[in-house]
Amino acid sequence: MRYSLSALSVLPFLGNLASAAVILPRQSTATSLYKFSPSLRAENIAVRPNGQLLITTIDAPDLWTVDPTTKKGSKLLTFPNTLSSAGITELTPDVYAVVTGNLTSSFANKGGWEIWKVDLTDSTPKTSVLKVFSDAGMFNGLTSLDNNTLLIPDATKGTVIKLTVSTLDSSVAIKDASMLPPSGSTGFSMGIDGCRYNSGFLWWTNIFKNTFSKVAMDATGKATGTVTQVFSDSGSNPDDFCFSADGTPYVALGKGSLAKFDDKGKMSTVASVASATACAFGRGEKDKNTVYVTSSGGSVFAVALS
Numbered sequence: 165m166r167y168s169l170s171a172l173s174v175l176p177f178l179g180n181l182a183s184a185a186v187i188l189p190r191q192s193t194a195t196s197l198y199k200f201s202p203s204l205r206a207e208n209i210a211v212r213p214n215g216q217l218l219i220t221t222i223d224a225p226d227l228w229t230v231d232p233t234t235k236k237g238s239k240l241l242t243f244p245n246t247l248s249s250a251g252i253t254e255l256t257p258d259v260y261a262v263v264t265g266n267l268t269s270s271f272a273n274k275g276g277w278e279i280w281k282v283d284l285t286d287s288t289p290k291t292s293v294l295k296v297f298s299d300a301g302m303f304n305g306l307t308s309l310d311n312n313t314l315l316i317p318d319a320t321k322g323t324v325i326k327l328t329v330s331t332l333d334s335s336v337a338i339k340d341a342s343m344l345p346p347s348g349s350t351g352f353s354m355g356i357d358g359c360r361y362n363s364g365f366l367w368w369t370n371i372f373k374n375t376f377s378k379v380a381m382d383a384t385g386k387a388t389g390t391v392t393q394v395f396s397d398s399g400s401n402p403d404d405f406c407f408s409a410d411g412t413p414y415v416a417l418g419k420g421s422l423a424k425f426d427d428k429g430k431m432s433t434v435a436s437v438a439s440a441t442a443c444a445f446g447r448g449e450k451d452k453n454t455v456y457v458t459s460s461g462g463s464v465f466a467v468a469l470s
């Protein structure tokens with residue numbers, strides 16, 4: 165039987181009835197929303213309650229905003245005395261924590277990372293340093309456990325640090341071999357990169373080991389189970405990731421795609437996105453099925469899920 169294109173779109177409903185040989189996984193198209201000029205490596209992303217995107221840049225200490233409707237972008241602010249911005253997470257409505265650090269363009273880490281607070285609840289952004297981590301290896305990802313607790317992965321030490329925002333107390337919450345850079349690597353190397361807490365689990369990627377892992381975590385930030393490897397694929401460079409409303413992880417793969425994983429760890433490619441670094445779901449009625457994807461090629465893409 166030959167399927168027409170329109171018949172193909174109803175095939176998913178047929179499920180197992182149709183032969184797997186006939187059905188190719190349907191992929192979505194990534195449309196460019198915004199391109200930095202001159203180019204900047206977009207590193208991470210958050211979506212504001214008002215629908216605007218917040219974008220960090222690994223090769224500049226900036227925070228940009230992109231309007232997905234008008235496709236216009238502008239620099240919102242520059243973090244002083246630092247070279248780079250990376251992980252971003254919302255703490256309370258429209259208040260964010262952001263990783264910055266003295267990472268040079270050649271990725272020589274000159275040390276000294278800090279976590280900033282960015283409050284956008286007023287028309288003028290209010291920024292302040294939450295805490296400086298002068299002994300950090302390399303920070304990149306960032307996630308919040310609750311509205312007073314940040315979890316900060318250290319990509320070279322292979323740890324996750326817990327930072328209590330109200331007291332600024334910090335301590336290592338987890339240290340695991342799955343978070344370390346590959347053993348024996350010389351020169352620039354990273355382990356844990358993306359890190360997100362979602363529904364009772366801490367999830368993380370190890371970008372140089374090409375793995376994606378998770379562990380059950382209690383409300384205090386303590387791991388309560390054993391670390392499970394969800395996925396491993398040499399050369400995929402899993403970076404940061406986001407979750408759909410039903411808890412499905414969507415991971416930006418540096419090799420050039422947005423991929424999702426079912427609960428058995430089976431990967432499917434959602435869309436091709438060159439040099440993907442991070443993703444976030446839209447928060448509005450119109451864009452709740454759209455994934456915004458940043459790329460180190462200097463663009464921000466929208467992937468409307470089919």
Ligand SMILES: *[C@@H]1O[C@H](CO)[C@@H](O)[C@H](O)[C@H]1NC(C)=O
Pocket residue numbers: 256257311312
């Ligand atoms: C933070 O979370 C607590 C506990 O869920 C809640 O009571 C409080 O209202 C939240 N604060 C803000 C500013 O969102």
Ligand SMILES: *[C@@H]1O[C@H](CO)[C@@H](O)[C@H](O)[C@H]1NC(C)=O
Pocket residue numbers: 245246247265266275276277278296297298
């Ligand atoms: C980053 O480098 C600048 C310039 O040397 C310095 O002022 C700043 O304290 C450094 N930041 C950290 C967190 O070490």
